[in-house]
Amino acid sequence: MIAQLSVDRASQVLSKLIRSGARITLERAYMTDISEATAKINAQENQAEVIGSMVDMMGDAPFKFLFYADAPSCLILTDLILQREVGLTKEFNIYVRSTIQEIGNIMASAVCNVFASDFEIAMKPTPPKVVHDFLGTVFQEFVMGTAAERDEVMIIESRFYIVRYDVKCTIYILPFPGSDKTINYICNTRLKGE
Amino acid sequence: MAGRILIVDDAPIIRLMLKDILVANGYEVVGEGSDGNEGVQKYKELKPDVVTMDITMPEKDGIQALEEILAMDEDAKVIVITAIDQREALMEAIRVGAADYIIKPFETDRVLSAIRKVFGEG
Amino acid sequence: MSDEKILSVGVGDIQVAKAPIIITTYLGSCVAVCLYAPLHKVGGVIHFMLPKAGPTHEGLILKKEKYADTGIPELLRQLKNVFKLEKDAFVAKIFGGANVVKSVSRQFGQENVEAAGEIIKRLRMNILASHTGGEKGYKIMFDLNTGKVNCTVFGGPPIEY
Numbered sequence: 001m002i003a004q005l006s007v008d009r010a011s012q013v014l015s016k017l018i019r020s021g022a023r024i025t026l027e028r029a030y031m032t033d034i035s036e037a038t039a040k041i042n043a044q045e046n047q048a049e050v051i052g053s054m055v056d057m058m059g060d061a062p063f064k065f066l067f068y069a070d071a072p073s074c075l076i077l078t079d080l081i082l083q084r085e086v087g088l089t090k091e092f093n094i095y096v097r098s099t100i101q102e103i104g105n106i107m108a109s110a111v112c113n114v115f116a117s118d119f120e121i122a123m124k125p126t127p128p129k130v131v132h133d134f135l136g137t138v139f140q141e142f143v144m145g146t147a148a149e150r151d152e153v154m155i156i157e158s159r160f161y162i163v164r165y166d167v168k169c170t171i172y173i174l175p176f177p178g179s180d181k182t183i184n185y186i187c188n189t190r191l192k193g194e
Numbered sequence: 195m196a197g198r199i200l201i202v203d204d205a206p207i208i209r210l211m212l213k214d215i216l217v218a219n220g221y222e223v224v225g226e227g228s229d230g231n232e233g234v235q236k237y238k239e240l241k242p243d244v245v246t247m248d249i250t251m252p253e254k255d256g257i258q259a260l261e262e263i264l265a266m267d268e269d270a271k272v273i274v275i276t277a278i279d280q281r282e283a284l285m286e287a288i289r290v291g292a293a294d295y296i297i298k299p300f301e302t303d304r305v306l307s308a309i310r311k312v313f314g315e316g
Numbered sequence: 317m318s319d320e321k322i323l324s325v326g327v328g329d330i331q332v333a334k335a336p337i338i339i340t341t342y343l344g345s346c347v348a349v350c351l352y353a354p355l356h357k358v359g360g361v362i363h364f365m366l367p368k369a370g371p372t373h374e375g376l377i378l379k380k381e382k383y384a385d386t387g388i389p390e391l392l393r394q395l396k397n398v399f400k401l402e403k404d405a406f407v408a409k410i411f412g413g414a415n416v417v418k419s420v421s422r423q424f425g426q427e428n429v430e431a432a433g434e435i436i437k438r439l440r441m442n443i444l445a446s447h448t449g450g451e452k453g454y455k456i457m458f459d460l461n462t463g464k465v466n467c468t469v470f471g472g473p474p475i476e477y
Contacts, residue, residue, distance in 0.1 A: 013299060016299050017299040034326070034327055034328060035326040035327055035328045035329040035379070035381070036326060037326065038326035038327040038329075039324045039325060039326030039329060040324070040326070041326075041342075042324045042325065042326060042340065042341050042342050043322070043324035043340075049470070054417070078207070081207060081211070082207070082210065082211065082214070094206045095206055095207050095210060098205045098206040098207035098208070099207045101205055101207075102205045102207055102208055102277075102298070105205070105250070105277050105298075106277045106298050106299055108277075109276075109277035109298075110277075122282065124283070125250055125277070126250075127204060127250055127251060127252045129417050129418075131416055131417055132470075133344070133416060133452060133453040133470045134342050134453045134455055134470055135342075136341070136342025136453070136455070137342050137343065137344040137414075137416060137452075137453025137454070137470065138344075138453075140327050140342065140343075140344050140346060140365075141344040141345065141416050141417045143327065144327075144344075144345065144346075144365060144424075147327055147328060147365060147382070148365065148366060148372065148378075148382075149372045149373060149374065149376070149378075150372070150376070150378070151328070151378050151379050177372075177373075177374065178374075
């Protein structure tokens with residue numbers, strides 16, 4: 001339930017940010033072994049160069065958030081966010097990195113908002129970290145902290161597709177160890193009306 | 195006379211977006227800062243009419259920078275800009291003395307209405 | 317290159333295989349140690365993330381492949397189990413350990429590289445080649461037919477080791 005609400009809210013802010021509809025093409029929450037999850041990502045052939053924005057959300061139920069898009073999509077997103085003609089941005093400059101940084105920041109905050117307003121779980125973001133690298137490298141740096149504490153983790157994964165511009169982006173939400181228990185407890189308590 | 199505005203945000207894209215909106219509507223962007231420390235420093239140097247201040251920044255966050263600017267100049271007009279749509283952070287900013295706030299992602303109209311309100315324009 | 321020939325290694329993982337398999341992985345602060353027995357055309361890769369094993373903050377014990385000090389011996393144990401070869405049959409190559417996400421806290425990449433070097437040395441094994449450090453990710457493809465590792469640092473050309 002939280003995964004669905006979070007992804008819906010993230011999709012809404014993304015659409016608002018780029019002033020274009022972003023369709024959710026995949027949405028799932030699952031437990032996975034970190035070695036298997038990273039091996040699957042690493043197995044992807046002709047792996048894309050991506051720019052990813054990682055945000056840690058700290059508070060009662062801390063989680064990590066990753067937003068990434070492949071290189072050509074990042075250039076298009078920059079033009080969209082600046083409301084310029086698509087195709088004008090051609091090189092990976094500070095504005096392209098910053099676009100991904102801010103999209104990650106704003107989407108992560110939207111997810112936080114779900115926790116805060118719908119479940120009264122207080123959260124606060126740390127400044128985003130932007131990484132421009134292989135997808136496999138970005139993903140493993142993202143899971144590193146959690147992988148140091150657990151072999152199996154819960155991951156919420158969602159893909160967005162901006163139809164008009166053929167742009168694909170992905171988000172991952174990774175609860176810190178213990179957060180899943182906090183979230184379950186709070187949800188169960190609220191659902192029972194206590 | 196054009197209003198003089200200092201933009202403080204760690205995201206270059208947000209600084210560019212705000213600058214585009216403000217310059218297109220007749221305001222003068224006198225400087226930019228990428229964190230709270232720079233924001234306070236540039237306020238001292240440039241003495242702008244209005245500051246737009248992101249809350250979540252590295253080194254020093256926007257609330258701390260806001261406090262320091264108001265300690266230097268109690269008449270300073272600072273509009274906080276945040277992606278966090280949370281009452282707590284915004285209430286803290288208002289309590290400290292922010293003149294107004296804007297939530298990201300922002301629309302041009304919202305930016306301009308906040309700026310005009312702070313300048314006392316209609 | 318057909319999919320059947322490629323074996324992907326994840327974080328905290330070991331893969332052992334024989335020619336004509338190519339073992340591949342991507343690295344950030346993690347380090348990959350590639351062991352190859354040239355006379356037998358067999359080998360393995362460990363992709364570890366931390367230098368030293370120990371309980372987590374919650375007191376959990378995680379899989380030994382995540383750490384250099386328990387994982388590298390585990391790689392040798394698996395190679396012995398599967399191919400009946402002792403460590404003297406193998407040579408080592410080390411990759412990764414970059415500082416990709418800059419942070420003021422620990423430099424895990426550097427610690428991992430140092431740990432890999434120390435453990436291989438302690439085992440009295442030969443380090444034939446290595447490419448470590450920097451601030452960008454690594455893609456490595458370990459060809460068990462030749463023992464060569466094709467290593468690409470993000471933004472750079474592929475180099476064969």
